[in-house]
Amino acid sequence: MLTKTSIDKGITSGKNVRLLSVLLISLLLIPAVQGQGASEALQECPSTLTGSTQPQQIHLQTTENPSEMNVLWATERRGNAEVQWDGQSAIGESYCYNHDMAFHLATMTGLEPGEEVSYRVGDGNTWSSEISFTTIDPEANRFEWISIADHGISGEADLVSDAILADSDAQMVTISGDISYANGDQSIWDDYFNYNQNSMQTIPWMTSVGNHENEPGIEFEAYQHRFDSEGEIEVEPFWYSRNLPGVHMIFMSSEHPYDSSSAQFSWLENDFSTIDRDITPFVIVYSHKPMYSSNSYHGSEFELRESLESLFITNQVDIVIAGHDHFYERTHPVKAEVVQVAGEAPVHLVIGIGGRDAYEELDEPQPEWSAYRENNTYGWTRLVYDGEAQTLDLTHHRTDGTIGDSFTLYVNQPIIEPEESYIYGFEPFFTLLVIIAAASRKGISF
Numbered sequence: 333m334l335t336k337t338s339i340d341k342g343i344t345s346g347k348n349v350r351l352l353s354v355l356l357i358s359l360l361l362i363p364a365v366q367g368q369g370a371s372e373a374l375q376e377c378p379s380t381l382t383g384s385t386q387p388q389q390i391h392l393q394t395t396e397n398p399s400e401m402n403v404l405w406a407t408e409r410r411g412n413a414e415v416q417w418d419g420q421s422a423i424g425e426s427y428c429y430n431h432d433m434a435f436h437l438a439t440m441t442g443l444e445p446g447e448e449v450s451y452r453v454g455d456g457n458t459w460s461s462e463i464s465f466t467t468i469d470p471e472a473n474r475f476e477w478i479s480i481a482d483h484g485i486s487g488e489a490d491l492v493s494d495a496i497l498a499d500s501d502a503q504m505v506t507i508s509g510d511i512s513y514a515n516g517d518q519s520i521w522d523d524y525f526n527y528n529q530n531s532m533q534t535i536p537w538m539t540s541v542g543n544h545e546n547e548p549g550i551e552f553e554a555y556q557h558r559f560d561s562e563g564e565i566e567v568e569p570f571w572y573s574r575n576l577p578g579v580h581m582i583f584m585s586s587e588h589p590y591d592s593s594s595a596q597f598s599w600l601e602n603d604f605s606t607i608d609r610d611i612t613p614f615v616i617v618y619s620h621k622p623m624y625s626s627n628s629y630h631g632s633e634f635e636l637r638e639s640l641e642s643l644f645i646t647n648q649v650d651i652v653i654a655g656h657d658h659f660y661e662r663t664h665p666v667k668a669e670v671v672q673v674a675g676e677a678p679v680h681l682v683i684g685i686g687g688r689d690a691y692e693e694l695d696e697p698q699p700e701w702s703a704y705r706e707n708n709t710y711g712w713t714r715l716v717y718d719g720e721a722q723t724l725d726l727t728h729h730r731t732d733g734t735i736g737d738s739f740t741l742y743v744n745q746p747i748i749e750p751e752e753s754y755i756y757g758f759e760p761f762f763t764l765l766v767i768i769a770a771a772s773r774k775g776i777s778f
């Protein structure tokens with residue numbers, strides 16, 4: 333249902349005028365509190381939209397409730413939104429924004445964990461084909477997903493999309509921002525969703541917002557209307573979290589205020605307080621801009637680091653997965669540019685290699701906190717949580733079929749990694765002893 337605010341025309345007394353003022357001011361403030369830019373109510377679609385009622389751009393989005401799944405799609409002509417699944421049906425919302433397509437959102441409810449669901453979407457007359465997906469069981473002992481960033485549409489991006497589709501074990505995709513690179517041309521979003529529909533309609537693609545979602549003239553309007561995490565398009569948050577098997581995922585926005593006085597910071601503090609590490613031993617933050625990057629094009633986002641690094645360390649974030657710089661880099665566990673013992677600080681990944689032109693120039697020498705980097709490849713990161721082994725495996729796959737990097741996180745144990753990376757986290761005196769011992773072995777004298 334479209335949200336409408338009605339005001340009683342009979343209000344005339346001074347007291348009521350004051351009440352009305354408070355109400356109006358409150359309404360003006362609500363979008364800011366929710367972290368949105370310019371507020372807009374859902375826009376009804378014009379009758380002038382012509383073309384097919386055939387659903388396209390069908391894609392799934394998880395909600396906070398694992399027994400639900402949102403499905404979104406588009407049509408050329410306006411019409412109703414209905415989803416049918418396993419003998420049930422639900423009516424959703426249809427709406428428009430500054431583009432000549434109608435958009436639809438409906439929610440499947442009462443889903444059993446780990447079960448295959450068959451569904452179709454349509455307007456009651458024209459339907460999509462039958463589509464199947466398997467719900468995520470939050471208590472499962474294994475969970476596999478793919479993380480990408482800086483995707484768009486290109487030959488390399490298509491290889492990444494095709495690889496995602498080919499991985500029949502992947503249960504979810506995350507994008508750390510810079511999704512379609514529509515940059516104001518809304519038909520590019522249409523192409524992006526249609527190209528990736530075969531995957532998106534069977535596994536949810538969850539997103540952090542990037543700077544390229546802030547489009548000329550319409551800001552984040554396309555992102556807000558085309559993705560959804562709460563089933564309410566008009567209050568689309570730019571930061572939210574999900575509990576997946578073994579992993580608590582936070583999707584934050586580096587494109588909105590995040591300093592200690594911001595709504596996002598307060599939300600992050602509160603979200604961290606809700607995490608039960610017995611249920612989700614790993615915590616991953618998805619952000620578009622990176623706190624650590626040794627690429628010369630953008631580099632580390634220092635404001636982000638100053639605002640949030642200590643919060644992430646205090647709350648024992650395991651991995652931060654960002655993009656923005658179009659290369660691959662993995663840091664050692666790091667705090668204030670000083671390498672730490674594993675478990676004492678997050679590992680930061682930049683994975684902006686989803687298909688956009690590579691940023692090849694790197695800072696030299698390679699900073700000590702940078703564990704691995706490569707600057708002219710494209711690919712995706714595959715992550716696997718294993719509840720038996722209590723591990724999280726990450727593998728950086730290149731589009732040429734080779735593997736560029738891989739590492740394993742153990743709950744409460746060090747990363748499997750080259751040994752030299754750990755000396756920096758020890759007490760300074762011990763570190764000095766190690767350096768002197770190593771130097772004497774190599775015949776270096778001070």
Ligand SMILES: [Fe+2]
Nearest residue numbers: 510542543656
């Ligand atoms: Fe970016």
Ligand SMILES: [Fe+2]
Nearest residue numbers: 482510656688
């Ligand atoms: Fe980018």
